[in-house]
Amino acid sequence: MKILLLILCWLPQLAVAQAAEVTGAVRDQQRQPVPFASVGVVGTTVGATADAAGRFELRGVPAGPQRLRASAVGFAPAERRVTVAAGAPLTIDFGLTTSAADLGEVVVTGVSRATELRRSPVPIATLGRREITLNANTNVIDAAVRGIPGLSAVTTGPNVSKPFIRGLGYNRVLTLYNGLRQEGQQWGDEHGVEVDGYDIERVEVVKGPASLLYGSDAVAGVVNLLPALPDGPDGRLRGDVLNEYQSNNGLIGNSLGLNYQNHGFQTSFRASHRMARDYRNSVDGLVYNTGFRELTLTGMVGLSKAWGSTHAYLTLYDNRQEIPDGSRDSLSRRFTRQVFESGLDDIKNRPLVGEEELNSYAISPLHQRIRHYRVFTKTQVHLGGGELHLLLGAQQNNRKEFNHPTAPSQAGLALQLTTYTYDVRYHLPEWQGLQISVGSNGMGQLNRHQQATDFPIPNYDLLDAGGFLLLKKPLGQLELSGGLRYDTRLVTWSDFYVAPNPATGFDAQVQAGTAGAQLQFPAFRQWYRGVSASVGGSWLATERLTLRANLARGYRAPNIPEIGSNGLDPGAHIVYLGNRDFRPEFSWQQDVGALWHQPTVDVSVEVFHNYVQNFIYQARLLDAAGQPVVIVPGNTTYQFQQAAARLYGLEASLSLRPAALPWLTSTSNIAFVNGENADAARLERDGPAARYLPLLPPLRVRTELRATLPAREGARLTATYFRASLDASARQNRFLALDNSETATAGYALLGLGAGTTLTSRAGRPVAQFVLQVDNVFDTPYQAHLNRLKYFEYYAASPTGRTGIYNPGRNVAVKMVVPF
The missing domain is CATH 2.60.40.1120 (Carboxypeptidase-like, regulatory domain)
Known part of the structure; x- marks a missing residue:
């Protein structure tokens, strides 16, 4: 190092x-x-x-x-x-x-070198700063889900969204911040992405195995969140002030960004703060314990010269996120709150939550606090006729979940994850049109409990490293690419003992030999190894038609909860049980796509098939009588299992720009994925209820109509637009029904309206940008299939016939950006 x-x-x-x-x-x-x-x-x-x-x-x-x-x-x-x-x-x-398709756009994620979208054999989609700004979202993942078909998210309230690509998520999707892998206990359901959404200039999404460049954890794809670099004239301080308000949960967002450059020296800084109270819908009213308070600081300093560039980044993230549990009065359906520990807690006698608390911005005693610190450098140098890229990073994630109502300052879960990352690549000089790239990347991790009372996973050490070779060769209108990668990962932990602490009454980590000590996690040491490969090509069949195809083998080592879980995750209200004998997952995915472009029409169709060996998933644990096992009262028990799986689906989009109406654009896209258990023995044993994989997004169609007023010389208002969108999800009847792990979800359609404009000075400089947006105009009650709160229900029946918690209702958002 x-x-x-x-x-x-x-x-x-x-x-x-x-x-x-x-x-x-x-x-x-x-x-x-x-x-x-x-x-x-x-x-x-x-x-x-x-x-x-x-x-x-x-x-x-x-x-x-x-x-x-x-x-x-x-x-x-x-x-x-x-x-x-x-x-x-x-x-x-x-x-x-x-053109609405931007097929000639250059991407850097998931490819060896900067490549046009149309020439990438791997499906890649992008979302720019303007589209992010035009939408009102509570996090950057939700913004990407709106604009990129095939991308979905498992949510826990409005501020926790975990990206899923083509039906696969968690540690199968690698999230990057400016190329640095994001490591923050992402295995958990209620763990979001610790990134400032106001700071993101661009999102690039690789749909399909990207293990070739990134190794394990990219078997389903990559989401790269890219911040902006300074772009103003030399010697002049520039920046912007952003203010945002959303009516549904009273979200107040403020952000200040500064950037400066002079003769290649570059620096930038951004401070953002957001706070929100409980969100509302027409079924549940205000949903208790869904507020949050978030502060993020980001700084950068670097050089950009003819020899290349080097930049150093530092980010500080602090989020207090309330933890909903869904408990409520059985008749009135008003939310209640826990006041005693689990041994004395009676769900039927919890007090009602008052209106003042529901409308308060104060964070309740039962919440999680996530602090994430990140420092890294990115360097690019023209060397020996080629290019050397080097990334070195360190980050630490401190996560505490306060779940003891009688001891609110005592964290139930308290984990400190420290990760060191490296990524080095060299693009050799072209030789007879052949482009060769070689590289290696990996990480070291240490995860430790910090004065906790709940221990869902052990303390562990992890070492990960891999090397790759990538080739790309243009042959006229045909461009071929492929490569090979080898990965190795070592996971170890020592014996981990737990015993009651007489001073507090809660469990605590202890040394072997302590009175009452129980061995919760026996020592473990295991190597995981895997080979990834990819071959594909794109063919410019005509000036307007591009065909592409790719075959990839992906690899993923089991994550720590999958092999080591043995305890309660208090924020998820689930007891997880792992399996130490799990083998790595290997996937074979085939992608075929066709892209058509002409001045008034853009069409794209992508079809994929993915076969996963040793697929790991969760299912409820039952006893010999077929009844759910309850280890901790009020919490469900899940055990990880492994079987073969098959996923397939398509994404398609259509963009229209009528020649007679150049100010009007229409964009529509559709995404479908189906995932099934491919293990014949398990299907024979468990029956039709085990047919489908968990957390499959339903068929989704999104259409947007946008009218942009033509620019007029000397006009003070520019880039003025009006938009209407319809986001529809079909009924989801394809779900993991085994042991009632999931249930069917009704379909729904949400109407959105928006408008915006930019005020300019007499000299043509932008003074302020204004955005107005209304989501769910008709306040439609709905539950997204990937909304975890849908299953937060304590009673078998409800007087209203509706169980679980519903998604947010109507939301009116206003946003103002003032550049300077």
């Missing part, structure tokens, strides 16, 4: 080159300015955002041959090849043509 840090410090000394300034304007087919377009130098971090008049300035452009690229939402990207002379200013104008 020390050697790598020394190399990082000296890399900027390896090469020195001069740079120049490039200015110009971005316009559309009618020669009208394209406000706030993005302009950058391909393969570097040099970039800028055009102003409201479409004008841009690029500083620090490396001398020599370069590819300049301009892009904007609703337009096809355009490129210009230029030769930049050191110290000589250059003026370049771009003309963009209307």
Whole structure:
């Protein structure tokens, strides 16, 4: 590690080159300015955002041959090849043509080098800052789910969303922050993503095995959350102030961002704070204990020069998140709260929650507190005719769940997870068109309990490392790519004893030999190894039609709860039991896609099939009489199991831009996935109830109609739009019915309306951006199939005929962004 840090410090000394300034304007087919377009130098971090008049300035452009690229939402990207002379200013104008599909957009996640979307054999989808800003969401994962078909989320209230890709989630989906893998106890149902959504410039999603580049935990795909780099003129402090309010849970969000650059030096800072009280719907009223209070600080400092770039990031995240349990009065259906410990607690005699508490922003005593600290460096250097990429990171996640009503300051769950990460890649110089990339990445982890009373998993140490080789070769209109990877992981822990603490009355971790000590986690040591591979290609069959296909073998080592669980997760209200004999999962996925583009129509269709060996899933534990096992009263008991599984489905999208109505766009997409148990012996033993896999998203269709008023020279209001959306989910009859693990979910359709505009100064500079959005206009009561609160119910029947907790009702959101 020390050697790598020394190399990082000296890399900027390896090469020195001069740079120049490039200015110009971005316009559309009618020669009208394209406000706030993005302009950058391909393969570097040099970039800028055009102003409201479409004008841009690029500083620090490396001398020599370069590819300049301009892009904007609703337009096809355009490129210009230029030769930049050191110290000589250059003026370049771009003309963009209307396009909603952005098939020429460049992506970096899941591919060896920056690649156009249409040329990637692996399905990749993106969501830009403008689309994130135009939606009102309580977290960045929900924003991505709205805009990317095939992506869904398991939710616990409005602020905890775990990404699922094509029916697979948890440790099968790898979440990255700017390329750094996010490690924060993501195995748990109620654990969200510790990232500031206001800071995210772009989301890139790989749909399908990405184990080749990232190793274990990317067997279902990758979600990469990318922050912005400074893009203003040299020597000028820039930034923005964001204010947001949402009516449903009274969410108040504020964020201040600052950025500065001068002759290649870059720095940025963002502070964001959000708070919300309990959310509301027409069935449950205010849902008790669903509020939160979140603070995030993000800082960056770096250099961007002709030799490459290096940036260092530091993020601090602090979230107090209430923990709902769904207890309520059996007749009135009003929510109640726990006041005694489990031994004395009687669900039928809990007091009612008052209106004042339901409407309060104060965080209740029963809550979880998550603090996540992250520091890492990213370096890119032109070296030996190729490019070296190096990422070094360290992060720590401190998670406490306060679940003792008689001792509110005593955490039930208290875990400290420390992770050290490295990722090094070298892109060799092209040889006869062949692009070769080699690299290695991995991590070391230590997870420790901190003065806890509940111990669902053991203290453990983890070492993970893998190496890969990637090849890409263009053959005219055909482009082939493939590669190979080998991974190894070592998981160890020592004997872990638990005994009652006489001073507190709660359990505590103790040493062997302590009076009353019980061995909860016997010592464990296991190596896991796996080979991943991928081969695919894209073919530009015509100027408008692109065909692509990919075959991939993915690998995933079992996570700690799956092999080591033996206790209550208080936030999930579930006792988990693991299996120490689990083997790694291996998947074989086939993807076939077709993309059609023309000026007025874009169509894409993606079909996939995924066979998973040794698939690990949860199912309720029953006793010999077929009755649910209750280890901790008021909590269900689940045991992890392993079997073969098969998933298949499709995603399709259609974008229309009528030539007669250039201001109007219509976008529709559909996503379907089905997952079934492929183990014949288990199906014979358990019957039809075990046919389907758990947590399958239903068939989903989303349509949006957007009208954008044409830009007028000298107008003070620009980029004004009106939008209407319909988000519909079909009834989900494909669920894991074994032991009543899941139930069917009714279908629903939600109407959304929105509008927005940007106020500009007389000089054409943006002054403020305004967004108004109404979700669930008709206040439709519904339960999403992947909403965990749907199953938070203590009674077998309800006087209203409705059980569980429903999703949020109507929400009116207003947002204002003031750039400076």
